[in-house]
Amino acid sequence: MKFISESFLEGDPKGELTETTPLLEWDVLNSMNSALLLNYLREELRVDVPLASINAANFRTVAAISLLVSGLTADSVEGV
Template sequence: MDYAKTYRALETFLRDKVLRGEESAIEEDTPLLEWGILTSLTTMELVAHIQQEFGISIPVDRMFGDNFKDLRSITRLVVELGGGTPGSEPQETATAHGASEVQG
């Protein structure tokens, strides 16, 4: 996964949907949690966006502050989890029980 494309896609989402187009600058190290840019609600919106945009689910054991403290950390998390390029769809795979499961 391309770090720069992922970063830009996440930055755009934060600026358009979380900051609602405000002229605030978001840098790689802007403290999103500390400054209240990401709250519990906006973090869940971001997680839903990551699932839809990159086709991955963030495991519960990766849902902690250090992974969401700034844009750099969020981008690294998405890249580490192997999400597809922005706009990719989750892939369906068959499970051992014959049911479909969304993979990311």
């Protein structure tokens, strides 16, 4: 949430971002912001999101993104 807030919402001064904020409907995640978010996930969290997982359902809300990252993290740990 902090990355999205600081990067795309100018720090979210009104505190509008929640785990269920509709990121796509509110145009928080457009093509450029999505690319920046994917880069953040890869560089900072060490999570590579497969192309097949880049879809509206997985990036609809912060909660959906968190669930996706948790699942990918669990998959990488199981594969070790």
